[in-house]
Amino acid sequence: MEGGSRSWAWPGWLTYGPISVANQITQPVQIVHSHDGAVPDGTEQFYAQLDVPKDLIWTAGEQLDFYDQPAQVDTAVEAVRAHFEQTL
Numbered sequence: 591m592e593g594g595s596r597s598w599a600w601p602g603w604l605t606y607g608p609i610s611v612a613n614q615i616t617q618p619v620q621i622v623h624s625h626d627g628a629v630p631d632g633t634e635q636f637y638a639q640l641d642v643p644k645d646l647i648w649t650a651g652e653q654l655d656f657y658d659q660p661a662q663v664d665t666a667v668e669a670v671r672a673h674f675e676q677t678l
Contacts, residue, residue, distance in 0.1 A: 608632075612639035620645045620673040622666040627653040645673065 609632065619640055623633045625648065637646045647669050651662040 609636050609639055612636045613641050615640060615642055618643040618645075618673070618677040620647070620669060622647045622649060622656075622669050624649055624651045624653075624655075624662075626651060627656070643677070645669075 619637075619642055621633060621637060621644075623630060623646070627633075633646070637644060647665075649662065649665050651659065655662040656666055657663075
């Protein structure tokens, strides 16, 4: 794969606006995020618009750390486990 072809997904990702539909969500929501991750202000705005049981967990790490770094992955997995135990 040519290096430049990876950028094809960026325009859609960067222009996607979930904040305007947050109030349409009907299931409990949990977000695990970092202030060093992508769009932390957007995360806070999205969270504020949710009208369901919700939980926002701020943790440390950069965006890609949540894909493959044990500390961030373990934190997120534990949070999700607890969330599902409470909501399912």
